[in-house]
Amino acid sequence: MVEDVVRTLGFLCMGSRLRRIGERLQADTQQVIDEAGLSIQAGQYPFLAAIDRAGPLTIGELAQAVGITQPGATRTTGQLLELGYVDMQPAPDDQRRRLVSLTAKGQDLVDHSKKVIWPRISAAVADLCGDLDGPILEQLAAIEDGLAVAPLARRSPVKEET
Amino acid sequence: MVEDVVRTLGFLCMGSRLRRIGERLQADTQQVIDEAGLSIQAGQYPFLAAIDRAGPLTIGELAQAVGITQPGATRTTGQLLELGYVDMQPAPDDQRRRLVSLTAKGQDLVDHSKKVIWPRISAAVADLCGDLDGPILEQLAAIEDGLAVAPLARRSPVKEET
DNA sequence: GTTTAATGCATAACATGTTATATAACATCC
């Protein structure tokens, strides 16, 4: 068994570590989504959520809302368009801007997700790290250990008889 | 100004958020490395550190030590080989395994990094989040706010006269 | 009002992670 260097090196590898845990969490989240039979990627959800919350947004505003760069927003928006979850049209007052809005199908997905999937994911993540406290490195260690014990998909879904 | 959805949604977007912060931290770390004039990528460092700590490791062990999958380890090892920091040779007892070891150049880089760069990065990250405490979402918010105020490269490098 | 600068999005090229799968070397089992 080889030592986990990233973990051992602490603050020095904090970036790698956060990325790694984030990727793991997103993969686990994807599993929950897939098990629910929805055809969407975990990383696409924030885009839909942003439009649902704020109304139609431009590509640039989406990038800002989701915290990525504009080309990334352009690509993901293209995928969502392809999937039929959003629609896109030039802003009336400025032909450069493209306003992205939810289609009926997109709104349905969001509404359903708000009822069924999102609470479940939030609950699972809260179960994993909601009660943690203390220095961040210790919390990250606890999260990694927790994920090794039980992935998100096995954490406080809808409470079932055990 | 558009709302930061990932932040607003809390536990629901925890994966995206950790990834995002990790990427930012790594980019900042890269800046420190570049400013020091070293030709190495932040993501390659854990590989060198792992070998430095444990002695020659196989590709599989490197993957495990760094916490990524084997193809990722194969690729990064190839880059380090290309850069002349590591050497690779079949294990004497098992021709399938490839033992990756530091070259003199690689050891020099590690030694120098241990003295100069790593302490600086650790100090900067510690300055950013070492004293934080409390629920993880609050700490993440503090880290994001902190990075917006001053990137790693401007945080407790070697203390200079202000 | 035409020229010039700034803005918004698209695209290309690259980085670095993943999964799936091929291939070579070792281990095991009659």
Add this chain to the structure above:
DNA sequence: GGATGTTATATAACATGTTATGCATTAAAC
């Protein structure tokens, strides 16, 4: 001791982030 399975690495194909840059449109300057 050769067939069969397992293991270690390599490679291909893909996902999703980035930076750099081009193009169309709007805004500003004169």
